[in-house]
Amino acid sequence: MLIRTENIKKTYRLGAVDVAALRGVTLDIEQGEYVALMGPSGSGKSTLMHLLGCLDTPSEGKYWLAGKDVTTLDDIELARLRNKEIGFVFQSFNLLPRLSAQANVQLPMAYAGVRSRERAERAKELLTLVGLADRIHHRSNQLSGGEMQRVALARALANRPSLILADEPTGNLDSHTGAEVMALLDGFAEKGNTVVLVTHDQHVADHAKRVIRLCDGLIETDR
Amino acid sequence: MQLLDLLKLSLDTFRTHRMRSFLTALGIIIGVMTVIAIVSLIQGMNYEVERQIASLGSNTLYVQKFGWGMGRLDFDEIGQRPDLVIEDAEAIARLPGIDRVAPERSRTVSRITWRGNRATTVDMVGSTPSYATTTNLRVETGRFISSDDSLRKRAVCLLGGQVVDDLFGNEDPVGRRMNIEGEKFTVIGVLARKGSFLGQSQDNVVVIPLSTFEKLYPLPRNRMARIFGGLSIGATPKPNVPLERVLDQVRELMRRRHGLGYDKPDDFGINTQDTLREIYRNITRVAIIVMIAVAGISLLVGGIGIMNIMLVAVAERTREIGLRKALGATNRDILWQFLLESILLAAIGGTIGIIIGIGIAKLAEVLAHLKAAAPFWTIALGFGFSAGVGIFFGIYPASRASRLNPIEALRRE
Numbered sequence: 001m002l003i004r005t006e007n008i009k010k011t012y013r014l015g016a017v018d019v020a021a022l023r024g025v026t027l028d029i030e031q032g033e034y035v036a037l038m039g040p041s042g043s044g045k046s047t048l049m050h051l052l053g054c055l056d057t058p059s060e061g062k063y064w065l066a067g068k069d070v071t072t073l074d075d076i077e078l079a080r081l082r083n084k085e086i087g088f089v090f091q092s093f094n095l096l097p098r099l100s101a102q103a104n105v106q107l108p109m110a111y112a113g114v115r116s117r118e119r120a121e122r123a124k125e126l127l128t129l130v131g132l133a134d135r136i137h138h139r140s141n142q143l144s145g146g147e148m149q150r151v152a153l154a155r156a157l158a159n160r161p162s163l164i165l166a167d168e169p170t171g172n173l174d175s176h177t178g179a180e181v182m183a184l185l186d187g188f189a190e191k192g193n194t195v196v197l198v199t200h201d202q203h204v205a206d207h208a209k210r211v212i213r214l215c216d217g218l219i220e221t222d223r
Numbered sequence: 224m225q226l227l228d229l230l231k232l233s234l235d236t237f238r239t240h241r242m243r244s245f246l247t248a249l250g251i252i253i254g255v256m257t258v259i260a261i262v263s264l265i266q267g268m269n270y271e272v273e274r275q276i277a278s279l280g281s282n283t284l285y286v287q288k289f290g291w292g293m294g295r296l297d298f299d300e301i302g303q304r305p306d307l308v309i310e311d312a313e314a315i316a317r318l319p320g321i322d323r324v325a326p327e328r329s330r331t332v333s334r335i336t337w338r339g340n341r342a343t344t345v346d347m348v349g350s351t352p353s354y355a356t357t358t359n360l361r362v363e364t365g366r367f368i369s370s371d372d373s374l375r376k377r378a379v380c381l382l383g384g385q386v387v388d389d390l391f392g393n394e395d396p397v398g399r400r401m402n403i404e405g406e407k408f409t410v411i412g413v414l415a416r417k418g419s420f421l422g423q424s425q426d427n428v429v430v431i432p433l434s435t436f437e438k439l440y441p442l443p444r445n446r447m448a449r450i451f452g453g454l455s456i457g458a459t460p461k462p463n464v465p466l467e468r469v470l471d472q473v474r475e476l477m478r479r480r481h482g483l484g485y486d487k488p489d490d491f492g493i494n495t496q497d498t499l500r501e502i503y504r505n506i507t508r509v510a511i512i513v514m515i516a517v518a519g520i521s522l523l524v525g526g527i528g529i530m531n532i533m534l535v536a537v538a539e540r541t542r543e544i545g546l547r548k549a550l551g552a553t554n555r556d557i558l559w560q561f562l563l564e565s566i567l568l569a570a571i572g573g574t575i576g577i578i579i580g581i582g583i584a585k586l587a588e589v590l591a592h593l594k595a596a597a598p599f600w601t602i603a604l605g606f607g608f609s610a611g612v613g614i615f616f617g618i619y620p621a622s623r624a625s626r627l628n629p630i631e632a633l634r635r636e
Contacts, residue, residue: 055549055629076553083551094546094633098239110228111551155550 001064002162002194003029003052008061009217010047021047023217024061029196031162034189036197036205039214046167048214049198053088053165054081066162083111087156089166089185093148095140101127101151102136108158126154130184146177153184157193164188167198182207226563233564236536237571247532248572250525251612254518255573255605259580260587261514262601265507267584267593272503275425276496282466283357283495286315286456286473290492291502302446304490305481307454309433314480315456318472320464325353325457328436335386335429337401342389346428347403349436357457360430365397365412368432372411376434380408383428384416403429406439418592466495522608525572526616533565533620537627544624545632558625565617566610573609577602 010022022044029035039045050056051063054070057078063070066085073081087108088094095104105123114122127136130150140148149169156164166185170178186207189195197208205211213220237244289301312326327350335342354360355367362381372379380403387396396410408431417425442449460469470493477491537544544557552560577597584595 050630053549055633076555079548079551079553079556082549088549090633094542094549096543096546098235107547108550110225111547111553111556113225116227159551 001028002031002033002066003027004062004064005051005058006062008051008058008063010044010051010056011059020217022051022058025214025217025219027212027219027222029194032189032192032194034186034195034197034207034209036199036208036211037214038199038202038205038211039220040200042216043214044217045198045200045214047217049165049167049196052163052196053086054078079111083108084159085162087158087161087164089149089152089156089164089169091168091171093140093145093152093172095148095151095155097141098139100137100139101132101143101147101154104140104151105155105158108155112159114159122158123154126157127151129157130154144177145173146180149173149177149181150184153181153188157188162194164193164195165198166195168200168204169197170199170201170204178204229560229563230567232560233567236564237568243532244568247528248525248568248575250521250528251569251572251609252525252576252579254521254525255576255609256580256583257521258514258518258605259577259597259601260583261510263580263584263595263597264587264593265510266598267587267591267595269507270594273500276499276503283457283459284466284470284473285494286311286458286477287492287494288450288453291494291498298447298450301450306442306449307456307491309454311477311480312454312456314476315458315473318469318476320460320469320472321458322461322464323353323356323459325351325357326433326454327351327354327457328433328440328452328454330440330452332403332429335390335401335403337390337399340390340392342386342427344427345383345386347436348428348430349433349440350430351433354430354457357459361415363413363415364395365410367412368430373432373434376438377432378406378408378435379411379431381412381414381430382410383414383424383426385424385426386429387413470495522612525569525609526612529565529568529613530616530620532568533561533617534623536564537561537620537624540624541627541632541635544627545629545635548627548629549633554625557627558621561621561624562614562617565621566613569609569613569617570606573606576609577605580605 005025005027007024007026009024012019037045051058102123105126106119109119130153132150169181199205212222288304312324316324327348329348332345332347352368352370399410400407460466581597587593587595
């Protein structure tokens with residue numbers, strides 16, 4: 001079991017009012033699963049993604065990732081977990097614009113303390129894997145949207161994470177480049193990576209083997 | 224994240240924001256530059272002043288109407304004091320520890336002319352043959368004043384190198400007759416050059432016999448004019464007699480000659496090289512305090528500038544911080560990233576300041592002939608202080624960056 005959540009809740013304070021974003025989600029995701037998290041805005045899917053990605057901790061409930069109880073970890077341990085176990089893919093790519101494609105891919109490895117020669121080799125390998133062998137030294141602001149998202153995919157794989165978390169990965173792309181990106185994600189899943197997609201797009205969700213629908217902070221359906 | 228990665232990151236930021244980084248570092252540059260330049264100049268001046276003071280005659284004391292010093296002088300009281308007279312000098316000369324005594328008077332001469340050439344604002348000294356010994360004067364050509372010159376009140380003079388240049392150019396002045404404010408004087412010798420001190424020539428001088436001086440320029444009736452125009456008596460102790468012992472002898476003698484009771488303060492002053500050194504030290508002490516204040520203020524302002532720009536950088540790079548955290552940066556990684564940036568900014572500014580400061584010192588060396596050199600401790604201090612400013616003013620923005628919530632940070636556009 002890679003992911004196990006037990007009745008996790010998340011409550012935000014907005015001024016004087018408490019807003020419940022998640023009201024008790026229990027969820028198991030096996031190693032190697034390809035899962036889509038769906039739901040309308042305000043359903044709590046972003047909050048769930050942040051919790052699964054260890055960017056935030058739940059107000060209540062338990063969360064185990066790769067056997068670790070995330071709710072008991074401190075800042076440094078959370079950072080290490082994000083670094084080693086999770087590969088993020090964002091809707092807006094989030095590359096550092098002044099750095100080359102290679103340097104962007106190397107970033108998680110730098111925080112993991114990987115030696116620089118090894119970093120460079122793996123970055124080149126990964127960029128070749130996503131079809132950007134000829135863009136290695138381009139600064140990321142010289143790349144097209146599709147290329148940027150492919151760099152982000154390569155970056156997500158850098159430390160061989162056990163979980164790839166993709167938040168609307170095609171949201172800022174046209175349908176053609178979006179399809180290319182999805183094909184790459186499909187490929188990662190086929191090779192045994194655990195992929196969790198967060199999307200409100202049914203076509204994107206259709207790529208996944210399992211679709212979890214959230215509504216008002218609770219799981220509505222799980223197929 | 225390794226230190227090398229962080230260093231590269233900071234340097235990359237400076238390269239991207241060249242102008243901004245330079246302007247931010249400017250306060251530090253100015254602060255450190257001021258310290259280095261002023262300390263170097265003071266060092267150079269110390270050296271030069273020490274040389275000048277030493278040239279006064281290391282072992283000479285001067286009996287004058289009042290003591291040199293930094294304090295406010297009560298001229299009303301000094302004006303009441305008895306004038307020093309030649310007989311005082313003669314009495315001092317008879318003291319057992321005394322070797323040479325040279326009474327002197329001096330005034331400023333507005334012009335000296337010879338065949339249409341003129342020298343202006345020349346220091347005129349009237350003294351006796353011993354003057355050459357008490358003040359370390361050397362005669363280059365011709366001869367010094369003789370006792371015969373004094374006795375006969377001859378209108379003869381020795382010239383400083385500057386006066387020779389102004390009046391005679393390359394001609395030999397010895398034996399020439401020239402006009403000093405309407406009086407005819409014959410040149411009997413030329414003094415060896417002393418060089419200039421802080422841009423002021425020490426060779427713009429003419430020496431005549433004291434007796435001639437007294438005859439031509441008697442002391443004015445005005446009490447104030449008598450304070451500065453009066454007699455000054457230079458005296459050197461015999462070899463192997465310490466100056467301090469002679470100092471006491473001279474003081475006792477003068478008190479006796481002036482009939483002072485034991486409870487009355489001195490109505491004269493005895494000045495030495497050490498008196499001058501003390502005055503000089505007081506002046507440079509003030510200069511150093513002013514310098515520390517200026518440097519401190521500019522380092523403070525520079526530090527605030529750094530803090531300001533680092534806060535801007537943190538705000539601008541909020542998304543980047545969020546992303547870095549998502550990719551596994553710890554709070555500490557982020558703290559170091561921004562702290563190192565501000566330390567580097569300040570340290571680079573400090574280094575530039577050191578280089579410019581040394582440059583100014585070198586310039587002073589060429590232009591003012593000062594042996595200005597920055598001592599190593601100022602360089603170390605300048606660098607250490609600027610790095611310290613980087614840490615002190617960088618820690619707040621850096622810790623703010625490190626505490627950013629990654630989710631909020633990533634959401635920021």
